Amino acid sequence: MSAIARWFIANGYTLAGYDKTATPLTDALQAEGIAVHFDDDISLIPAEFLANPTETLIVYTPAIPKDHKEFNYLKDNGFTLMKRSQVLGLLTQNFFTIAVAGTHGKTTTSSMVAHILKNAGQNVTAFLGGITQNYGTNFLVNEGSENVICVVEADEFDRSFLTLYPNLTIVTSTDADHLDIYGDHSQLLESFQLFVSQIKDGGKLYQYEGIDLKDYTKNQTQVFGLKVGDFRTENLRVENAEMVFDIVYPDGVIKDCSLLTPGFHNVTNSIAAAAVALQVGVSPEAVREGICTFKGVKRRFEYHVRSEKVVYIDDYAHHPTEIEAFLSSVKALYPNRKLTVVFQPHLYSRTNDFQEGFAKSLELADDLILLDIYPARELPMEGVTSSIIFDKVNLAEKTLCTKAEVLDLVKAKQPELLVTVGAGDIDTLIPKIREMLIG
Structure with missing residues (x-):
């Protein structure tokens, strides 16, 4: 918006x-x-x-x-x-459009695409779902009307992305989500199928390995992934708490890409971004430079404190798959630190639908602080509270508390590796937590 x-x-x-x-x-x-x-x-x-x-x-x-x-x-x-979504469809209809869809990863991936293109001198306009750290905004304005490439985050919620008719499309994930809207996973998949069928003639679909939407578009489909696909990684390693890797693509290899925004999921996102950038004519050297200079998106694996004593990271993850990807990446980067996780569930319906998945993903924490559910657009559901997750989490150290109690609890714990996670208003705690940890 x-x-x-x-x-x-x-x-x-x-x-x-x-x-x-x-x-x-x-x-x-x-x-x-x-x-x-x-x-x-x-x-x-x-x-x-x-x-x-x-x-x-x-x-x-x-x-x-x-x-x-x-x-x-x-x-x-x-x-x-x-x-x-209707307005977005009208604004993008006259541009060459790259649309990034997926139940997870679309904000970071679309922001990466926009940065790689802009950094390479392309005439870009972009409508993004998060604030890019490189530009301090979620909107990039084009310069003039010639050769404009529009990058847009294509939102599956409420079938919003069906107003878009892109030239190139990335689909990062199609996991079950928004079941309050769709009813079941099959209905969500049907929307993704309809979406990719709207790719313009001569366009391309880039889908994450394991997703199979190629039968729903008459256009060429290519696969990206960590170790498999037409676009994939080789030689992935962790160096100084950063992920470094090579990108293998049909015409060659881009060596030694490093991410300022870490995470295995962000490596995958960068491969997808590289694929569409190469398709529109960005050189392999410029693709590498764009990846290496991408500073990330606010509330997506965002560092707030990074010292010898303590590391504090915030992330927007609000689905079990996202939480698992985020926490497993944090543990890979900092294997010798005790991980304290503060999580705020988002929506009563999502909490109810995925309670087992939330519990399993949160068991990656060493110490869990679980907050009340952030309702967003929903009214309370009988019997649905954070307790239905909490009771299923198999951890020795776990605490159920209100948002008002978090600061005192974190202060008492003196964590060495802290993450806050969630899509609600948990971000309003960030300045106070950061000040407390630094002080």
């Missing part, structure tokens, strides 16, 4: 918006001239919009609850309402 908001600002429109809570991102949007309020109150909508329904476009996401007062007022009073 904020990337789209920035597109409108860059093109001279007047904007205002609502969000549930204030965050560093909404602070940034306000500093860029967008009026943002945080109470569901019709009177807080600026008068210039309320007075001009025919000249006002309302862009919304499925995260807005059905009983939202402002949303229902605007819907009932002649305003034009469009889903975020």
Whole structure:
């Protein structure tokens, strides 16, 4: 949403918006001239919009609850309402588009693609799902209208990505998720099948090894993976808490790529990014430079403290597969440190659907601090609390606590390797944790 908001600002429109809570991102949007309020109150909508329904476009996401007062007022009073995904489809339809989809990995991969291309001098516009550390934004604006390449994160939630008709598509994962929307995994897979069928004639699909969507597109399909596929790694090793590797591709090898943002999953993401960059004409040398200079995305394997005494990393992971990938990577980088994990579950439905998977993935911790569920768009579900995960976690050291209790608990534990994990408002704890660990 904020990337789209920035597109409108860059093109001279007047904007205002609502969000549930204030965050560093909404602070940034306000500093860029967008009026943002945080109470569901019709009177807080600026008068210039309320007075001009025919000249006002309302862009919304499925995260807005059905009983939202402002949303229902605007819907009932002649305003034009469009889903975020519909607007994104309109904005990208006239560009050569690279779309990155997947239940995990799409934000980092799309950000990597955008950086490699921009660093190589390509004319790029990008709509991303996270704040890139290289540019401090989730929106990159193109320079002029010639030879523009649009990089877009294609979101499977609520089938949003079906508004896109890309030229090149990456699919990083199709694990079961959003079952509150889809019902079961087969329905989710059906959406991915429909999505890849929309690749434009002459385009390409790049799919992670183990995924099989080639029968659903008439275009060429290539596979990427850690050790197998048309695009794959060789000689992967850890050096000074960084992952270094070679990328093997059909026409050669790119040697000694190193990631500032570590993680086995991020190595895989970089292979996919390299594949599409090579396809649009970026040289192997420029691909390597782009990978080696990619600083990552906020809240994706983001270091906040990195010293001899303590390492503190934050990550957005909110699905068992993501948590397992993240924690296993952290342990590979720091095998001799005790790992303390603070996890905030996201959504009652997701917690209920994947409770066994969450418990298993969290057992990679040496010491677990489990917070209450962050509800986001959902109302409570009877019998669904963090306890249904907690009771299944087979760890000697585990604690169930509220968000308000975390700081005192972390201070008492004096961790040597700490990670915070989750997609809710756990990020609001980061400054205080960082200050406490440094102090």
